[in-house]
Amino acid sequence: MEAGGERFHQQSPIPENSPETEVALFRIRDRDSGDNGKMTCSIQDDLPFILKPSEENFYTLVTNGALDRESKAEYNVTITVTDLGTPRLKTEHNITVLVSDVNDNAPAFTQTSYTLWVRENNSPALHIGSVSATDTDASANAQVTYSLLPPPDPLLPLASLVSINPDNGHLFALTSLDYEALRAFEFRVGATDRGSPALSSQALVRVLVADANDNAPFVLYPLQNASAPCTELVPRAAEPGYLVTKVVAVDGDAGQNAWLSYQLLKATEPGLFGVWAHNGEVRTARLLSERDAPKQRLVVLVKDNGEPPLSASVTLHVLLVDGFSQPYLPPPEAEAAAAAPADPLTVYLVVALASVSSLFLFSVLVFVAVRLCRRGGAGSAGRCLVPEGHFPGHLVDVSGTGTLSQSYQYEVCLMGGPGTNEFKF
Incomplete structure (x- = not known):
């Protein structure tokens, strides 16, 4: 290098992850003689480059180890040439070294796992959530596409349950989900860049189906579809609080949608019987008298705590007897059937x-x-x-x-x- 003239050859850009790569080749010269013509060449100390001298005052600027474009994609290098004369004279030349990208980074999801909620009885093609991944590379090496990976359970019909948009990672449920049939399922999604060779990563997605109040209470006892309705016998000497029977019901929903309460809707003798709200027990509310009709008919309402609440009713037949040895009397429905x-x-x-x-x-x-x-x-x-x-x-x-x-x-x-x-x- 000489003041007033330069001979310089530079390679740009420099691929990252390439150790001891030649960045630039140049020659320096001083027209003075003796110590005034002797020269030193240097660059900044904090750069990942070194100068390698050769004969006839040629120097090569090479990388001192592998460069990482994701850490620093551009370097400004100042080459300083100083002679040994008195006073010392120097000249500087600035070059810009660009680092080109290599596909050395796989896409990274923003989360290692995702939990998504979807309410049952959803409409098909409903957007239930998204996944996202980024790639710190550049250009095509940073372009990410998303896909569903085969589920760990081969019996899970994943292809009919969900789909994913390959460009933005949006997940749209393909079918209406039923909490009573499938309460949760999980699968993996993949994010792949467009580099060569392509790199990819995975994330776990867990879908939880939220319950909706779509099941009415179902009465297990007494059976309502039996050919001969069940009749409960109550002695007339029964004390108040005597346990007549217990209505047993279940609800296929979950949470508060399955919380059941019981209430007496109709009765032949109002005030004679009562129903406990939380367990469905039917008990006498007072002493029985001779004026009470021997055949009693009760209608009990079973209601869940959903919004809106769903309910079912059950009919009870109660026979008041002087003792349990008294012959059984058929309920009114049986007598009506016999007289038909x-x-x-x-x-x-x-x-x-x-x-x-x-x-x-x-x-x-x-x-x-x-x-x-x-x-x-x-x-x-x-x-x-x-x-x-x-x-x-x-x-x-x-x-x-x-x-x-x-x-x-x-x-x-x-x-x-x-x-x-x-x-x-």
């Missing part, structure tokens, strides 16, 4: 059976009458083959019971012509 007109088909069957039975009885009576008439005619025209005289004494039962001691066969002949029949006793 019979089915036409049943009526036809009964009439047919009665007709056949009457015809059979009439045929038997006619047959007996005919036989008796024939027997009467034969008695007047024929004779009986019964021996005359007394029975031998040894054939008579002497025990006084009036029976014969041996078994005998008697023959009665009805003589009346060709139609005569013979009977044996």
Whole structure:
């Protein structure tokens, strides 16, 4: 380098992560002689570069280790040349070293895991949240695309549940979610840059389905779809607070949507029974009297604590008895069913059976009458083959019971012509 003239060659930009890379090549010269023509060359001490001298006053500026563009992408280097004369003269030359990007950084998510909430019965294509990743590289090395990774559970139909926008990381639920069927699921998303080779990273996403009050209480006891309704027996001597029965119900929702309360909606005798609000126990509220109807009908309302609340009702049949040995009386519904007109088909069957039975009885009576008439005619025209005289004494039962001691066969002949029949006793 000389005052008034320069010979300088610079490479720019310099790829990062390239140790001992040549940045610039130059030559210095001083037209003085002796010590006045001798020169020193230097740069700042805080730079990651060094000067390597060679013959004929040539110098090479090289990197002193690998550069990191993400830490510093540009350097201003001042090359100072000083002679050894008196007074010392110097000259300076400034160069700018640019550091080019290398795809050495993978995308990084803003969080290692994300928790997203979605209310059940959501509309399809609903935006439920977003994930975000950044890349400290430059240009195409910093462009990030997002994707869903295969779930750890192969049975989870992830492709039908959620999708992700590859450009911005937005997540839109694809179907309406049901809290009672799927309360939570998780999956991983990937962020990949467009460098060569491409680098990527992952983040865990957990989706929690929030419950909505979409299930009414369901009564387990007493059963409401039974053919014969259940009847509870209460002795008339029962004290106030006597436990009659307990209504048992469940709710498929969760949290306050599943908190149930009970109340007596209707009763045959208001004030005779009460229902505990929190456990569904039905108890007597006062002493029973003879004036209380023996058949009591109660309607209990079961309501959840959702917004808006959902409810169900249950009908109870209570029979007041003097003692538990008293015969069971059917509920009013059973009596009404018994008093209802019979089915036409049943009526036809009964009439047919009665007709056949009457015809059979009439045929038997006619047959007996005919036989008796024939027997009467034969008695007047024929004779009986019964021996005359007394029975031998040894054939008579002497025990006084009036029976014969041996078994005998008697023959009665009805003589009346060709139609005569013979009977044996």
